[in-house]
Amino acid sequence: MTAAETGTSYVPGPAEPLPHQLLSALAQHRMATTSQLHALLRPGAARQTVSAPLNKLRRTGLVDYTVLPQSNRTRAWYLTGEGARLTRDLPALRGRPPYPISSATAASLKTPHTLTAVRTHLAFAADARRLGHEHGPWDWTPEVAHPIGEGERLVADAVMHYTAVDGEHRRKLRAFVEVDRTTMSSERLAVKLIDYARLFHYEAQPVGRRKPPPTGPAWLRWYPVFPRVIFVLTGASRTRLNHRMNDLQAMVTHHPLVAALAHEVPLGAAILEDLEHHTPSGSVWTPLTGGQPHPWTAL
The missing domain is CATH 3.40.1350 (Trna Endonuclease; Chain: A, domain 1)
Structure with a gap:
C-alpha cells in the first residue's frame, strides 16, 4: 500500500452516510464552518457535496448556524438540542457528553476559540493524508x-x-x-x-x-x-x-x-x-x- 493510499483510507468513505458524518463531526468538534467540514470529511470533492446536506439537516432541525462577522457571510455550524440528542449514542462519540448550543448568540461566544481549534486539527489531518499517516476526524x-x-x-x-x-x-x-x-x-x-x-x-x-x-x-x-x-x-x-x-x-x-x-x-x-x-x-x-x-x- 502506498503512502497516498494509506492517507486516503483515513478520509471518511461512503460506507457511513455523509449526513451522519456531519452530525458526528459537529458533535465531536462543537462547531465548524462549511469549509472546515469540507476539508475534514470530503477533501477534494465539490463544496456543494457538503453544503447541500448541511442545509437539509438545518431544515430538519438537527443543526443550525451563526454567521461570522466580517467574513462574507461565512457560516459556523453547530448541533441543536435535537441534533445533540440524536448523536449521543454514535460509536465515534461513545462516552462523550453532548454539548448542544441553545442559540446563535450562544454560538457566537464559543466561535473564535472553537474554530481556531478546528483549524489546528485540520493542519494535522491534511499533513497526515499527505504523509500517509493515520489521523482522521475522530x-x-x-x-x-x-x-x-x-x-x-x-x-x-x-x-x-x-x-x-x-x-x-x-x-x-x-x-x-x-x-x-x-x-x-x-x-x-x-x-x-x-x-x-x-x-x-x-x-x-x-x-x-x-x-x-x-x-x-x-x-x-x-x-x-x-x-x-x-x-x-x-x-x-x-x-x-x-x-x-x-x-x-x-x-x-x-x-x-x-x-x-x-x-x-x-x-x-x-x-x-x-x-x-x-x-x-x-x-x-x-x-x-x-x-x-x-x-x-x-x-
Missing part, C-alpha cells in the same frame, strides 16, 4: 478533563491520537494540545504547564478502607504513555508570540514540578500559521526545554 477529542487532585481538574483543549507510518513500522503518538489565541496573559498560559505536571504526578486516593492502594499515576487509566504537551499559538504578532514561547520555556526552567515533567515528557510550542504554511511535520516546533526547532514528532 482522532481529535476537544475539551478532555482529568482530575489533578484537591477537587480540581485540568481541561485540555484537545487530545490528539496520531499514528506515524513508515513502511511496516507504526509509531503511535498522543498529544495534549493547548490552543492559545493570546486572549489570556502569558503568565496564565505558562501556568497550564503546572497543571500538566500535577496530572503527571497525580495518584487518585482510594475511598474506603477496603479499597486497594493506587497502582500508579491516575493518567495510566487512559494512556499507556503520558501524551506530549504541545502549545499552538496565534492571534498576535510573531514577536509577541515568541515572547509567550519564552515564558513557557522559563516555566520549565524555574518550576521544579514542571522541570520534572519536561525530563519525562516532550513539550513544545509552535505558531498556528506556521503549521498551516509549513505543515506540522516541519521543523516549526520550539522545544520548551530549549534548542533548535523540530518536527512535533521529534520533540
Whole structure:
C-alpha cells in the first residue's frame, strides 16, 4: 500500500452516510464552518457535496448556524438540542457528553476559540493524508478533563491520537494540545504547564478502607504513555508570540514540578500559521526545554 493510499483510507468513505458524518463531526468538534467540514470529511470533492446536506439537516432541525462577522457571510455550524440528542449514542462519540448550543448568540461566544481549534486539527489531518499517516476526524477529542487532585481538574483543549507510518513500522503518538489565541496573559498560559505536571504526578486516593492502594499515576487509566504537551499559538504578532514561547520555556526552567515533567515528557510550542504554511511535520516546533526547532514528532 502506498503512502497516498494509506492517507486516503483515513478520509471518511461512503460506507457511513455523509449526513451522519456531519452530525458526528459537529458533535465531536462543537462547531465548524462549511469549509472546515469540507476539508475534514470530503477533501477534494465539490463544496456543494457538503453544503447541500448541511442545509437539509438545518431544515430538519438537527443543526443550525451563526454567521461570522466580517467574513462574507461565512457560516459556523453547530448541533441543536435535537441534533445533540440524536448523536449521543454514535460509536465515534461513545462516552462523550453532548454539548448542544441553545442559540446563535450562544454560538457566537464559543466561535473564535472553537474554530481556531478546528483549524489546528485540520493542519494535522491534511499533513497526515499527505504523509500517509493515520489521523482522521475522530482522532481529535476537544475539551478532555482529568482530575489533578484537591477537587480540581485540568481541561485540555484537545487530545490528539496520531499514528506515524513508515513502511511496516507504526509509531503511535498522543498529544495534549493547548490552543492559545493570546486572549489570556502569558503568565496564565505558562501556568497550564503546572497543571500538566500535577496530572503527571497525580495518584487518585482510594475511598474506603477496603479499597486497594493506587497502582500508579491516575493518567495510566487512559494512556499507556503520558501524551506530549504541545502549545499552538496565534492571534498576535510573531514577536509577541515568541515572547509567550519564552515564558513557557522559563516555566520549565524555574518550576521544579514542571522541570520534572519536561525530563519525562516532550513539550513544545509552535505558531498556528506556521503549521498551516509549513505543515506540522516541519521543523516549526520550539522545544520548551530549549534548542533548535523540530518536527512535533521529534520533540
